Amino acid sequence: MPTFFEPKQIVTPGDLLAEGEYIAGENTYVEDKKVYAARLGLVEYDNKRVSVVALKSFYVPRAGDIVIGTVVEVGFNSWTVDINAPYKAFLRPSDVLSRPFKPQKDELSQVLNAGDLIVAKIVSYDRSHDPQLTVAEPGLGKITRGQIVKVTPTKVPRIIGRKGSMISMIKEQTGCQIILGLNGIVLITGKTLEDEQLALTAINRIENESHTSGLTDRITQMLKEEKSKQEEQKE
Amino acid sequence: MNEKPEKLIDKKGLRLDGRKPDELRPVKLEVGVIPNADGSAYVEQGKNKILVGVYGPREVHPKHLALQDRTVLKCRYHMAPFSVQERKSPAPSRREIELSKVIRESLEPAIFMEYYPRTMIDVFIEVLQADGGTRCASITAAALALADAGIPMRDLVVACATGKADDTIVLDLMDEEDKLGTADVPVAMMPNLNAISLLQMDGKLTHEEFEKAVNLAVEGCKKIYAVQKEALKAKYVGIKEEEAEE
Amino acid sequence: MASVVTRLKKKQIEQLIENGKRLDGRDPTDYREIKLEQGIIERAEGSARVLLGKTEIVVGTKIEMGEPFSDTPNEGVLTVNAELVPLASPKFEAGPPNEDSVELARIVDRGIRESKAIDTAKLCIEPGKKVFVVFVDIYVLNHDGNLIDASALAAVAALMNTKMSNYEVEDGEVKVKSGYVPLPLKDHPITVTCAKFGDKIVVDPSFEEELVMDARLTMAIDDDGDICAIQKGGAGYFTPEQVFEVAKIAKDKAKERRKKLDW
Numbered sequence: 148m149p150t151f152f153e154p155k156q157i158v159t160p161g162d163l164l165a166e167g168e169y170i171a172g173e174n175t176y177v178e179d180k181k182v183y184a185a186r187l188g189l190v191e192y193d194n195k196r197v198s199v200v201a202l203k204s205f206y207v208p209r210a211g212d213i214v215i216g217t218v219v220e221v222g223f224n225s226w227t228v229d230i231n232a233p234y235k236a237f238l239r240p241s242d243v244l245s246r247p248f249k250p251q252k253d254e255l256s257q258v259l260n261a262g263d264l265i266v267a268k269i270v271s272y273d274r275s276h277d278p279q280l281t282v283a284e285p286g287l288g289k290i291t292r293g294q295i296v297k298v299t300p301t302k303v304p305r306i307i308g309r310k311g312s313m314i315s316m317i318k319e320q321t322g323c324q325i326i327l328g329l330n331g332i333v334l335i336t337g338k339t340l341e342d343e344q345l346a347l348t349a350i351n352r353i354e355n356e357s358h359t360s361g362l363t364d365r366i367t368q369m370l371k372e373e374k375s376k377q378e379e380q381k382e
Numbered sequence: 383m384n385e386k387p388e389k390l391i392d393k394k395g396l397r398l399d400g401r402k403p404d405e406l407r408p409v410k411l412e413v414g415v416i417p418n419a420d421g422s423a424y425v426e427q428g429k430n431k432i433l434v435g436v437y438g439p440r441e442v443h444p445k446h447l448a449l450q451d452r453t454v455l456k457c458r459y460h461m462a463p464f465s466v467q468e469r470k471s472p473a474p475s476r477r478e479i480e481l482s483k484v485i486r487e488s489l490e491p492a493i494f495m496e497y498y499p500r501t502m503i504d505v506f507i508e509v510l511q512a513d514g515g516t517r518c519a520s521i522t523a524a525a526l527a528l529a530d531a532g533i534p535m536r537d538l539v540v541a542c543a544t545g546k547a548d549d550t551i552v553l554d555l556m557d558e559e560d561k562l563g564t565a566d567v568p569v570a571m572m573p574n575l576n577a578i579s580l581l582q583m584d585g586k587l588t589h590e591e592f593e594k595a596v597n598l599a600v601e602g603c604k605k606i607y608a609v610q611k612e613a614l615k616a617k618y619v620g621i622k623e624e625e626a627e628e
Numbered sequence: 629m630a631s632v633v634t635r636l637k638k639k640q641i642e643q644l645i646e647n648g649k650r651l652d653g654r655d656p657t658d659y660r661e662i663k664l665e666q667g668i669i670e671r672a673e674g675s676a677r678v679l680l681g682k683t684e685i686v687v688g689t690k691i692e693m694g695e696p697f698s699d700t701p702n703e704g705v706l707t708v709n710a711e712l713v714p715l716a717s718p719k720f721e722a723g724p725p726n727e728d729s730v731e732l733a734r735i736v737d738r739g740i741r742e743s744k745a746i747d748t749a750k751l752c753i754e755p756g757k758k759v760f761v762v763f764v765d766i767y768v769l770n771h772d773g774n775l776i777d778a779s780a781l782a783a784v785a786a787l788m789n790t791k792m793s794n795y796e797v798e799d800g801e802v803k804v805k806s807g808y809v810p811l812p813l814k815d816h817p818i819t820v821t822c823a824k825f826g827d828k829i830v831v832d833p834s835f836e837e838e839l840v841m842d843a844r845l846t847m848a849i850d851d852d853g854d855i856c857a858i859q860k861g862g863a864g865y866f867t868p869e870q871v872f873e874v875a876k877i878a879k880d881k882a883k884e885r886r887k888k889l890d891w
Contacts, residue, residue: 157618159611160492160529161537161574174534176494183574185494185534187614202618204532205420205439207498233439233501274499275450299532358618476730483727487843490863567858577865581845583858584742589875592855596868 154192157358158184158199165197172198188301189358202358206232206300206330208278210271213287215295215328216280218263221256228265231297231330234277238267242281264290266326266334293324293336294343298354300331305357306350313353313363320370321346345373390547390559397559399428403552406542406602411523411613413530421531423613425523428556429513432520436527438503447502452495454502457486459520461509481517488521488570488580489528492535503533514560515543521570521580522606529614538610539579541570542602544595546585551594553602565591569599573607633839641840645825651837652681656830657877664781664889666789674790674811678782681834682772684716685779687764687786691793691811693753693802694761704751704759708737710766710779717771731861736766736780738857739817739848745787747812753795753802760792762811773835776846776859780819784891787811816891817856820878821846824866829873831881845874849882851891 148167152158162184164175171177174186175197184190188199208214208230216236220227226238243258259265265280266287272278282288298306306327307314318325323337323346333350337343349366356362391397401407407428416422419435426432442448459481463469474482489505505527507520518541525539545555546565560566565585571578578600587595612619641651648656660681669675672688696703710733712720725733740746751760764786766779791808823833823841833841842864848857855875860866866874885891 157615159538159614160535161572163574176534176536178575183536185536186532187529201532203421203530233441233498235441476725476734479725479727479730480734483731484859484861487861487863491865572865575865576867578860578868578871579865581858581860581866581871583855584738586742586850586852586854586856588854589879592875593872596871600868 150192150197152190155189155358157188157202158190159187160185162190164190164199165192168195170196172196174199174201174204200358201299201301203299204301206230208232208234208236208269208272209329210269212269212329213266213326214269214280214330215264215266215290215326215332215334216330218259218261218265221259221261224255226255226259228267228280230267230269230278230280230328231300231332232278234272236267236269236278236280238265238280238282242270242279242283259289264295264334266290266328290334293334294347296333296335296347296350298331298333298350300329302354302357303327303329303331305362306333306353308363313366316363316367317346317349317370320367320374321349341377345370345377348373386562387558390562391550391552395550397547397552397556399556401554403547403550404598404601406554406605407556409519409522409606409609411526411609412616413526413613414617419527419531421527421529421533423523423526423530425519427513427515427519428554429511430509430516430519431511432516432523433508433510434520434523434527435506435508436503436524436531436533437506438531439498439501439533440503442500442502448500451499453493453498453500455486455490455493455495455505456502457482457489457505457507457524459485459507459509459517461512461516465509465512481520484580484582485517485521485524488541489524489539491577491579492525492537492539492572493528494534494536497534503528503531512557514555514557515568517580518542518568518570522610526610526614537572537574537577538607538614539570539572540603540607540610541568541580542599542606543568544599544602546587546591546595551591551598553598565595567592567595567599569596569603571600571603573604633836637836638840641837642825645828645830648828650830650834652834656828657881659777659832659881659885660834662781662885664785666785672786673792674786674788676782676785676789678778678785680772680774680778680781680832682770683774683778683835684768684770685775685782686767686769687779687782688767689786689790689811690763690765691790692761692763693758696752696756696759700748701756702752702759703748704746705761706737706741706746706748706764707761708733708740708764708766708783710736710768712768712771712775716768719771720768731859732768732775732779733766735776735819735846735848735857735859736764736783738859739780739819740764740783740787742856743815743817743848743850745784745813745815745817747814750812753797758802762787762790771835773838774821774832776844777819777821777832780817780848784816784818787813788816788891815851816886817848817850818882818885818891819846819848819857820881822874822877824864824870827870829870829877831877845871847875847878849878851886853879853883
């Protein structure tokens, strides 16, 4: 059963990846026992499964995902949140307040207003309904400090690294707290602006070079060099 | 050039710009040129200069136009007032309305419309300079812009036109051949699926000439397809080579 | 605002066509019954009414005097317009021309223009200054599918029915004389539209078939049997082989119709 590319080769939509009894993985589709690429990316052959790691894609909501979003509208009895996806998400008072919502007493804008950033979890999402969020869990809620950077959602695993190696290294080297929204929004909170900038630079670089190898070492190297430069300047 | 040339093909069989009948004009394609758009592409072919921006999938406005089981594809083909010899009014002409429709219909078969219900995808085509074959160049660039936006596609869509100049079937009409030739056959296709998604014709062709024209257009499309793929990969191939040198 | 065809009906239509039959019992290459009448609107210079199955089209032509286009200073002008009036279908809304009516008008226009049906050179009154302008207005009165073929047929029939005033140019002024002359025609194009369902092609799609088809392909054939205009429509595709299959069908069907109409 033939395959037509080398693993990790760049493929474009419509490229014939394999023919025969294969399973169509992510970013591929099957027609007549032929597996084609559906997005620009790197092809992966894993036994019988052919998939493409997309170089460019957008976030599609999934129940259970942790996301970072911006409140864009305060409605009568809910908030509308932009989660960097084709669909706007909704947050109900019951998923925010620990007590019941009283429309006459409670002013939603006092709790969360348009422009606020939140870390939330997607409670539910299906093809006929917009995603529902909750912030009523530990670690979720309004963001008060830090910087936001947008990355391609498919690159998030690369930023995390194998067993968290990449993200742990960045946190260590920069002393920053980093929350990765699976919707491609990353929150960096550091002790100083320089530390946050450093982490930001590292993440941007990972995004641009995610398809290359030896990345972890190069980023570690870069961070070490930048840090020693910073130390020098302080003296 | 205000005088009409006597012949479109000279004694040596060469066209007004020196090309052979089955030769394409050089085409330049660039992806990711409009930072604000979700996806974008720019094409130069002959004197054509066309920019395409894609937004989406995003929420449908107005809401009542949303479809429950699929995305809505919208396409706007528009020519800048300065793109042609005689200034063109910015208001959409009937030609632009028709082209917007056929271009949309040429791209739609490539998109998995059922993947993102209740959303819309906007394709905005702006012709900055026109030189014969704008609809084909637009389609080629629009497909790249869609892929650049990360929208899953069955294949890229690529297009080119053939026609009849004097008595010869020629590939990739230039402006004079478009205006003075006796047939114009724009074709768009998804090469890997052998699927023609745009086909129009005006002029006069026998059935044999028509067959020749379509087959020549398919060949031309396949050549441009190779350039299209390289343009899509360009940003990433470059870095891969750089890293190999380190 | 698209009409919805039930999944059951869609399946029914697809299965029938797969087996070479259609919902109304027709063969894949059968047209519905065609009725053609000419001269039904006296106020128009020419007119025709076509019934293609239950699709009903009326076309009226008007002739006026006007300026020629700058790139064809010695030729008359043709303008085709189509109205999908709201009474013709629950799908149609009142308002400015939408993309469907623009496309319909331009396809019919292309067939007439590219076949050089109207002898526009004979419509020149004063070179570079005054020519006759032929207005062809297509009115869709009932939409039951295949508006293109019905409209194109009615348009050409209306042109064939068109009479212009006899005139004379005296000292740069146009003087109308008594009597009428027929509009000078050189060709009588016939359009044939096919619809694709998977790997099957059928001719003259009905309204319901149009809701289910992958795409349509229209070809206009001139008196010589040559192709003078083509338009693919709908969000599907044709393979090159299917395109040539449609070309052959169009050639045969146009010949058949031409004989029947004696055009």
